[in-house]
Amino acid sequence: MDMKPSKKQLALVIDLNVCVGCHACVTSCKEWNTSGISGYMSDDNPYGEDPTGNFFNRVQTFEVGEYPNTETVHFPKSCLHCEEPPCVPVCPTGASYKREEDGIVLVDYDKCIGCRYCSWACPYGAREIDEHQKVMKKCTLCVDRIYDEELPKEERKPACVMACPTNARLFGDVHDPDSNVSVAIREEGGYALMPEWNTKPANHYLPRRRTQRSINDDELVRADNPLNKEIEVSKPNFDEPSLDDSTSW
Amino acid sequence: MNPAFSVIFLTTLIGVGQGLFVAMVTGQSISALGFLPEQSNQYYVFGSIVVIGFLIAGLVASFFHLGHPERAWRAAAMWRTSWLSREVIVLPLLMGAVFVYGLINYSEWNLSELGITNGFKGDLALIVGIAGVVITFALFICTGMIYACIKFLQEWSHPLTVINFTLFGLCSGFLLATLIAQYRAPDFVSLFGGCSLVFLLLVLITRLWSLYRNSKIRHKSTLQSAIGIRHNKIQQKSQGFMGGSVNTRDFFHHVGPIFFKSIKWIFLLLVFPVAMALLISGMMQQSVVLLAIAFGLQYVGLLAERWFFFAQANHPQNLYYQTIS
Amino acid sequence: MSETSSPKSEVKTTTCYMCACRCGIKVTLREGEIRYIEGNPAHPVNKGVLCAKGASGIMKQYSPARLTKPLLRKPNTDRGDADFEEISWERAFDIMEERLSNIRKTDPKKFALFTGRDQMQALTGLFAKNYGTPNYAAHGGFCSVNMAAGMIYTIGGSFWEFGGPDLERSKLFIMIGTAEDHSSNPMKVALSKFKRNGGRFISINPVRTGYSAIADEWVPIKPGTDGALMLALIHEIIKLGLYDREFLVQYTNSAQLVNLDEESSEYGMFLRTEIPEEEGCFDPQNKLWWDRTSNRAVVTHTEDADPRLMGEFTLDDGVNVKPAFQLLKERVEDYTPEWAEGITGISAEDIRRIAHEMGVTARDQKIELPISWTDTWGKEHDTVVGNPVSFHAMRGLAAHSNGFQAIRALSILMTILGTIDRPGGFRHKAPFPRPIPPCAKTPNTPHAVQPNMPLDGMPLGFPAEPDDLFVGDDGKPVRIDKAFSWEHPLSAHGLMHNVITNAWKGDPYPIDTLMIFMSNMAWNSTMNTQDVRKMLNDKNEDGEYKIPFLIVADAFNSETVAYADLVLPDTTYLERHDVMSMLDRPISEFEGPADSIRVPVVPPFGECKPFQEVLIELGSRLDLPVFVNKDGSKKYRDYPDFITNYETEPGSGIGFLAGWRGKGGEKFMRGEPNPNQWEMYAKNDCFYMHELPKSYQYMRNWNQGYLNWSQKHRLMRYAEPILIHVYSEVLQKFRLAAQGKTDSKQPPDHLRERVDTYFDPLPFYYEPLEAQAIDKHKYPLNAITQRPMAMYHAWDSQNAWLRQIHAHNYLYVSPQLGKKNSFEDGDWVWVESVWGKVRCMCRFSEAVEPNTVWTWNAIGKAKGAWNLASNANESNKGFLLNHVISEELPPNSKNEVFSNSDPVTGQAAWYDVRVRVYKADDQTTPETFPQFNAMQPQPNAPKRRNWLAYVAGKSRK
Numbered sequence A: 001m002d003m004k005p006s007k008k009q010l011a012l013v014i015d016l017n018v019c020v021g022c023h024a025c026v027t028s029c030k031e032w033n034t035s036g037i038s039g040y041m042s043d044d045n046p047y048g049e050d051p052t053g054n055f056f057n058r059v060q061t062f063e064v065g066e067y068p069n070t071e072t073v074h075f076p077k078s079c080l081h082c083e084e085p086p087c088v089p090v091c092p093t094g095a096s097y098k099r100e101e102d103g104i105v106l107v108d109y110d111k112c113i114g115c116r117y118c119s120w121a122c123p124y125g126a127r128e129i130d131e132h133q134k135v136m137k138k139c140t141l142c143v144d145r146i147y148d149e150e151l152p153k154e155e156r157k158p159a160c161v162m163a164c165p166t167n168a169r170l171f172g173d174v175h176d177p178d179s180n181v182s183v184a185i186r187e188e189g190g191y192a193l194m195p196e197w198n199t200k201p202a203n204h205y206l207p208r209r210r211t212q213r214s215i216n217d218d219e220l221v222r223a224d225n226p227l228n229k230e231i232e233v234s235k236p237n238f239d240e241p242s243l244d245d246s247t248s249w
Numbered sequence B: 001m002n003p004a005f006s007v008i009f010l011t012t013l014i015g016v017g018q019g020l021f022v023a024m025v026t027g028q029s030i031s032a033l034g035f036l037p038e039q040s041n042q043y044y045v046f047g048s049i050v051v052i053g054f055l056i057a058g059l060v061a062s063f064f065h066l067g068h069p070e071r072a073w074r075a076a077a078m079w080r081t082s083w084l085s086r087e088v089i090v091l092p093l094l095m096g097a098v099f100v101y102g103l104i105n106y107s108e109w110n111l112s113e114l115g116i117t118n119g120f121k122g123d124l125a126l127i128v129g130i131a132g133v134v135i136t137f138a139l140f141i142c143t144g145m146i147y148a149c150i151k152f153l154q155e156w157s158h159p160l161t162v163i164n165f166t167l168f169g170l171c172s173g174f175l176l177a178t179l180i181a182q183y184r185a186p187d188f189v190s191l192f193g194g195c196s197l198v199f200l201l202l203v204l205i206t207r208l209w210s211l212y213r214n215s216k217i218r219h220k221s222t223l224q225s226a227i228g229i230r231h232n233k234i235q236q237k238s239q240g241f242m243g244g245s246v247n248t249r250d251f252f253h254h255v256g257p258i259f260f261k262s263i264k265w266i267f268l269l270l271v272f273p274v275a276m277a278l279l280i281s282g283m284m285q286q287s288v289v290l291l292a293i294a295f296g297l298q299y300v301g302l303l304a305e306r307w308f309f310f311a312q313a314n315h316p317q318n319l320y321y322q323t324i325s
Numbered sequence C: 001m002s003e004t005s006s007p008k009s010e011v012k013t014t015t016c017y018m019c020a021c022r023c024g025i026k027v028t029l030r031e032g033e034i035r036y037i038e039g040n041p042a043h044p045v046n047k048g049v050l051c052a053k054g055a056s057g058i059m060k061q062y063s064p065a066r067l068t069k070p071l072l073r074k075p076n077t078d079r080g081d082a083d084f085e086e087i088s089w090e091r092a093f094d095i096m097e098e099r100l101s102n103i104r105k106t107d108p109k110k111f112a113l114f115t116g117r118d119q120m121q122a123l124t125g126l127f128a129k130n131y132g133t134p135n136y137a138a139h140g141g142f143c144s145v146n147m148a149a150g151m152i153y154t155i156g157g158s159f160w161e162f163g164g165p166d167l168e169r170s171k172l173f174i175m176i177g178t179a180e181d182h183s184s185n186p187m188k189v190a191l192s193k194f195k196r197n198g199g200r201f202i203s204i205n206p207v208r209t210g211y212s213a214i215a216d217e218w219v220p221i222k223p224g225t226d227g228a229l230m231l232a233l234i235h236e237i238i239k240l241g242l243y244d245r246e247f248l249v250q251y252t253n254s255a256q257l258v259n260l261d262e263e264s265s266e267y268g269m270f271l272r273t274e275i276p277e278e279e280g281c282f283d284p285q286n287k288l289w290w291d292r293t294s295n296r297a298v299v300t301h302t303e304d305a306d307p308r309l310m311g312e313f314t315l316d317d318g319v320n321v322k323p324a325f326q327l328l329k330e331r332v333e334d335y336t337p338e339w340a341e342g343i344t345g346i347s348a349e350d351i352r353r354i355a356h357e358m359g360v361t362a363r364d365q366k367i368e369l370p371i372s373w374t375d376t377w378g379k380e381h382d383t384v385v386g387n388p389v390s391f392h393a394m395r396g397l398a399a400h401s402n403g404f405q406a407i408r409a410l411s412i413l414m415t416i417l418g419t420i421d422r423p424g425g426f427r428h429k430a431p432f433p434r435p436i437p438p439c440a441k442t443p444n445t446p447h448a449v450q451p452n453m454p455l456d457g458m459p460l461g462f463p464a465e466p467d468d469l470f471v472g473d474d475g476k477p478v479r480i481d482k483a484f485s486w487e488h489p490l491s492a493h494g495l496m497h498n499v500i501t502n503a504w505k506g507d508p509y510p511i512d513t514l515m516i517f518m519s520n521m522a523w524n525s526t527m528n529t530q531d532v533r534k535m536l537n538d539k540n541e542d543g544e545y546k547i548p549f550l551i552v553a554d555a556f557n558s559e560t561v562a563y564a565d566l567v568l569p570d571t572t573y574l575e576r577h578d579v580m581s582m583l584d585r586p587i588s589e590f591e592g593p594a595d596s597i598r599v600p601v602v603p604p605f606g607e608c609k610p611f612q613e614v615l616i617e618l619g620s621r622l623d624l625p626v627f628v629n630k631d632g633s634k635k636y637r638d639y640p641d642f643i644t645n646y647e648t649e650p651g652s653g654i655g656f657l658a659g660w661r662g663k664g665g666e667k668f669m670r671g672e673p674n675p676n677q678w679e680m681y682a683k684n685d686c687f688y689m690h691e692l693p694k695s696y697q698y699m700r701n702w703n704q705g706y707l708n709w710s711q712k713h714r715l716m717r718y719a720e721p722i723l724i725h726v727y728s729e730v731l732q733k734f735r736l737a738a739q740g741k742t743d744s745k746q747p748p749d750h751l752r753e754r755v756d757t758y759f760d761p762l763p764f765y766y767e768p769l770e771a772q773a774i775d776k777h778k779y780p781l782n783a784i785t786q787r788p789m790a791m792y793h794a795w796d797s798q799n800a801w802l803r804q805i806h807a808h809n810y811l812y813v814s815p816q817l818g819k820k821n822s823f824e825d826g827d828w829v830w831v832e833s834v835w836g837k838v839r840c841m842c843r844f845s846e847a848v849e850p851n852t853v854w855t856w857n858a859i860g861k862a863k864g865a866w867n868l869a870s871n872a873n874e875s876n877k878g879f880l881l882n883h884v885i886s887e888e889l890p891p892n893s894k895n896e897v898f899s900n901s902d903p904v905t906g907q908a909a910w911y912d913v914r915v916r917v918y919k920a921d922d923q924t925t926p927e928t929f930p931q932f933n934a935m936q937p938q939p940n941a942p943k944r945r946n947w948l949a950y951v952a953g954k955s956r957k
């Protein structure tokens, strides 16, 4: 189904160039949401074997290339708030929906029957059923923060964005060409995940960028080289033997 | 995917019910046309009850899949976009049709009671029956499309999914019909048995085709497209969530390659040669027991088939969750 | 209803303590339960950001591992059984009072207090000193004393709390052997800005994770060889003249003339003028330069003199001399890149390239800030100049037995590039820089320890010469950990890793009571864990424990708690007052001194009591002078009262907190106690920061204005310049003693050679001691650990959220190694060292140097510890590398046993261990080895739920 493009499309832009894989976004998300509108985010076996729980954002690590040319890439991922979200039309109850006003994809927990179908229909693995509340959950883009007028303006951002120590998570409207996120996508080569499915993820990723420096040989031999100051030291004494003493030509 | 037993039972049970219903209506039509002897009303009533029984059993199984079965009614809301929602509408519709069909047969209502007379006995039942068959096929399509419509589950995303669901349903339903006929309406045995064999041969072709197709699939999503890095050597080395998560549980079958392969052979054997041999010899020896075994084993095979159907689908999300460390 | 406007919600600010980084946090409470912990944007440390641990504080607060009451080991149970009875605090105090007052009356050194990752060394140290025991130290010795000492003895400051890279202005940043470090959030904030500004980031590390992942270049070095790399870099930079001559001349001792008369007791010392100089804890300005113009020796910093950095000269009295820099140049002559390639595994070409990049960036991308300042020689400068190459290094350098000299080499590399306390380079944080070495000294005689008397000196300090050592006339150590003895003369932080072993052996003497605060010494912070656990439980023939009484103050049911005779339940960071004091590790920034506090945001759980309160109560009961009035009555009501009113000396005006001093809070650094100090801190987001004038923010070693300011505010006693010790006379003094050339204290004969070797006044490279002592062919691999960013040592396995991230650990190995030794990714393998072996699972990784294997630190747990279920991943699949690391080296040819530590500083050499790795075919159970009997939950443990659904304000009803 074609959705009417929303006027505004809020999204996250994740800068892989600076993400150090610290998981701050992971636990701050959990912390904010477990007592927020998402209701609790349950944890099973929290102190036993194979502890597991509900998270909206997870960080995976990838190794690219072979030693010694290895890149280690930390890769945070939450719901990408696709512009053509395959997870929405499949939902039989209408619990999954994409908001007209800002493009956020949400689940209405009162309608959700916990059939998991939407999670099958998300290629990114961004939806997680809460095994206890039995409803589908996912990143809400912190709707309960970003519009909270009680918060100071600069704090009306998702919890993960506020926490991220490297500022690898940018938040804004990707439909506004002048927003920080649009500029970043444009100028830093932002890309979408699995473009092959035309889901048009609103979240984008910024690639690694490598700063390199090359040094010219003549930068190494310069007149102001401080060694020049020491060179005279090795000047031999006048009275040391020299050719002058042996021949007159 | 990690096969969910609720869904395996749902799809196979309603498949049997649907096939059986198609068989009943076919039988009734053909006998109405006079090619086969008429059968008692009780037979059709009994058949309808069995059909409904299977449909209900399927429905019950599906409830196990739901987190909130008490809200299941909500699932009818999105019929415009969701095949699941459509299935949720069509399934009760079919139940209704079967119920009415059974009721008509039970009450021996005819169009004549509405003042319309024609030469056919059970004309009203047939009309409802044929409408029911249409609904049955709609249900096959809905069920199949639930899976076939997910583009990136490439193993599923093909008309063969719908065709196989339909043919498996018909084949198993007709086999059950053969069994019931042997017990209640021996005149229909050859017809149902014959049809079941035909469907069996057809689905053998289409299922082998889909197995072949699946073995040749080149998945469009790769680690490269999943994380957007172009390098031909990328490995996921997760660093976190070592106790697992929904992502590591729901989307992968977690069985070894040998188990996985043997399920394939089990279903190929049970559904096809075993069921076929038992069906034929059951028909020849007019043995209810043999036919019952044929149906039972084929159904087990179908469970395996459906398990394999789910398990074989590679969900692209797994690209992100391959290793824990 | 909006989250924040809910009438039942309130927000309090305090300081995080999920790690030692000390970020400012805002804690939102809902109906008394923690709703949310977020970074405080107003805080100078983290500027609003948080880390994975910080955001998981809720799960620490409500952890089922929490201790709730004082516990006493039940009679007739063994240590380690964790079979306790609950007792009252009154009883606990009575037990401690009786025991400790008896010890104090007889031999106070039989009480030892060792503390782990705490932030209150100012108080614990004060307690120990007043008690009169020399046996006190914190975790520094097993942590990173090499880093502290190596740099402090060279540049007068160090990394972490004491200084760091000015990434805001830097152009090239080299990070060496750092995984996470203490400056967790600030480093991440700065690194990301740095990268986005186009800075180039090189990481030197055998493993590429975390920070190294985002480096522009990864230099996979063989562990323990960084010293060689640093020396080769210095070689190349000197060879090409890429050093900052001006800087070396003015601000370091490079041009100072060294006595080459081998016969003299002054051999290797700087020549000094006859001018009588005031003596004190500083480096007097009475050395000589060789002036180029007049071609003779002149007093350093003589106006218009232009000293030689190289050459050899003869003084009028016939003494041959060389400038220190000439000696450095000679030292690195043979340390060529080709030489280093063979040791480090980094190609000579790469070493050269990196050296050139450092040198050229430093030289050509100079920063000049329009900030005028005056140097200590009275010269005015219109600008502050900086060479934008910066470094950060941590335990990858420190945790090796050759770390001190490697770190000296690094400090010298930073120095010759001219990057000390300059824009874009390394910058100090108050109270650093300090004199080289700092003034604090331990006593230097066993007589300093007297019954019923405070210790005559500090338990820890910075020896400047052999006479400062804390040894008896026989040269024997006074301290139980043998710190400040000839075995480890500059062990500024003590050697906590040897305490249990030494006490068990009775070498140098047995002790009576060991008190451990906030350290998990029966598990992850101990080397040779299995044996240490046995030692803790070992008895003499008379049935008495070898270490008779063990007190553990902890907040959680750790492995060490199981071994305690008496357990003191502490509060969590959200329940107590704390100070991050200028007397310890404050939160200062480059721009000026800062310190901070913690205030309780939730009430203490159960009967937990802040350990500070315990010390103050105990100190009062024991009549320790600082804690009691003349009449013997309790001087401080409680810890907050102590902090408010304590002064280092009556009327000194110096206390634990520097902000809002003076009666009305109008003074800082110094001033009378202010009764409202806590409130004033609390109102200011729990921190105090004094921003220095711009002209005091750089060149502080030699900045007249800054030095005077710091003298005036009593950060330092002297306002003398702190010249960088490219050449270390301090080390030479020890060497001269070892050579018998001076009449200072002398090392025992068997240690002369050791001291002579390692106390080289110039950096040199030697192979780590363990590698020298064992068969490297049999144990070809280096095994190291790393800090995971989302876990803090042992603390976080009880944390329901964090333990989902790291539930167990693998050994990461190169696939080449697997191929060679026929095992596969995911296989169970044995990791074997000379000391023992552990079994674990392995993972192949392309991001590790092929001769190195590594794992996350402290993820493995003992069964049942931390109130985890006995089938928890941490104990069944997790493992601790510590089992294969030894606290002692193999006996040498003379059958002497030394600590597995740096011979200069006593730094524990965690990362020296050599192993081999092979497939575990003999396995019957899929479990790691070794395993221990399951620990019991603590009495009245909070419920261990099977599933959690935390919602603040609702969950605990």
Ligand SMILES: Nc1nc2c(c(=O)[nH]1)N[C@H]1C(S)=C(S)[C@@H](COP(=O)(O)OP(=O)(O)OC[C@H]3O[C@@H](n4cnc5c(=O)[nH]c(N)nc54)[C@H](O)[C@@H]3O)O[C@H]1N2
Residues within 6 Å of the ligand: C115, C116, C117, C139, C142, C143, C144, C517, C518, C519, C520, C521, C524, C525, C526, C553, C554, C555, C556, C557, C558, C559, C560, C570, C571, C572, C573, C611, C785, C786, C792, C793, C794, C795, C857, C858, C881, C882, C885, C910
């Ligand atoms: N193999 C290997 N071993 C290592 C290292 C390594 O790199 N490799 N690193 C070493 C280093 S540098 C260090 S610093 C040590 C750290 O090791 P430790 O000093 O042992 O630190 P932790 O493991 O954090 O344990 C500290 C104890 O403090 C307790 N605790 C936490 N919060 C509180 C509180 O508020 N109050 C009280 N009273 N107790 C509390 C915890 O429960 C825990 O028992 O480990 C060392 N061990």
Ligand SMILES: Nc1nc2c(c(=O)[nH]1)N[C@H]1C(S)=C(S)[C@@H](COP(=O)(O)OP(=O)(O)OC[C@H]3O[C@@H](n4cnc5c(=O)[nH]c(N)nc54)[C@H](O)[C@@H]3O)O[C@H]1N2
Residues within 6 Å of the ligand: C019, C020, C117, C143, C144, C176, C177, C178, C179, C180, C181, C182, C184, C204, C205, C206, C207, C221, C222, C223, C224, C225, C226, C394, C395, C396, C397, C400, C784, C785, C786, C787, C788, C789, C790, C791, C792, C793, C857, C911
């Ligand atoms: N999240 C978190 N933060 C922490 C801690 C924690 O437990 N968790 N612990 C705190 C404590 S107590 C400390 S002491 C600090 C320690 O902070 P770090 O020093 O950053 O900690 P380590 O994990 O010991 O990191 C050592 C790094 O050095 C590398 N390395 C090992 N050997 C060598 C070598 O020979 N050469 C080089 N170049 N690199 C080498 C390792 O691969 C690793 O990356 O972290 C503090 N911060």
Ligand code: SF4
Residues within 6 Å of the ligand: A018, A019, A020, A021, A022, A023, A024, A025, A026, A059, A074, A076, A163, A164, A165, A166, A167, A168, A169
């Ligand atoms: S908080 Fe930021 S740096 Fe840390 S893992 Fe998340 S995105 Fe990466």
Ligand code: SF4
Residues within 6 Å of the ligand: A078, A079, A080, A081, A082, A085, A086, A087, A088, A105, A121, A122, A123, A124, A125, A126, A127, A138, A199, A201
């Ligand atoms: S990422 Fe997945 S859950 Fe989120 S909108 Fe896209 S398809 Fe839906």
Ligand code: SF4
Residues within 6 Å of the ligand: A090, A091, A092, A093, A094, A095, A096, A107, A111, A112, A113, A114, A115, A116, A117, A118, A119, A135, A136
């Ligand atoms: S799980 Fe809930 S949200 Fe997802 S498809 Fe089913 S009803 Fe819709």
Ligand code: SF4
Residues within 6 Å of the ligand: A028, A029, A030, A032, A033, A056, A057, A078, A138, A139, A140, A141, A142, A158, A159, A160, A161
């Ligand atoms: S936007 Fe909010 S809900 Fe989404 S990942 Fe970030 S913190 Fe979680």
Ligand code: SF4
Residues within 6 Å of the ligand: C016, C017, C018, C019, C020, C021, C022, C023, C046, C049, C050, C051, C052, C053, C054, C055, C184, C185
């Ligand atoms: S780095 Fe994290 S755990 Fe450490 S103090 Fe800061 S927020 Fe707390």
Ligand SMILES: [Mo]
Residues within 6 Å of the ligand: C139, C142, C143, C144
């Ligand atoms: Mo440490």
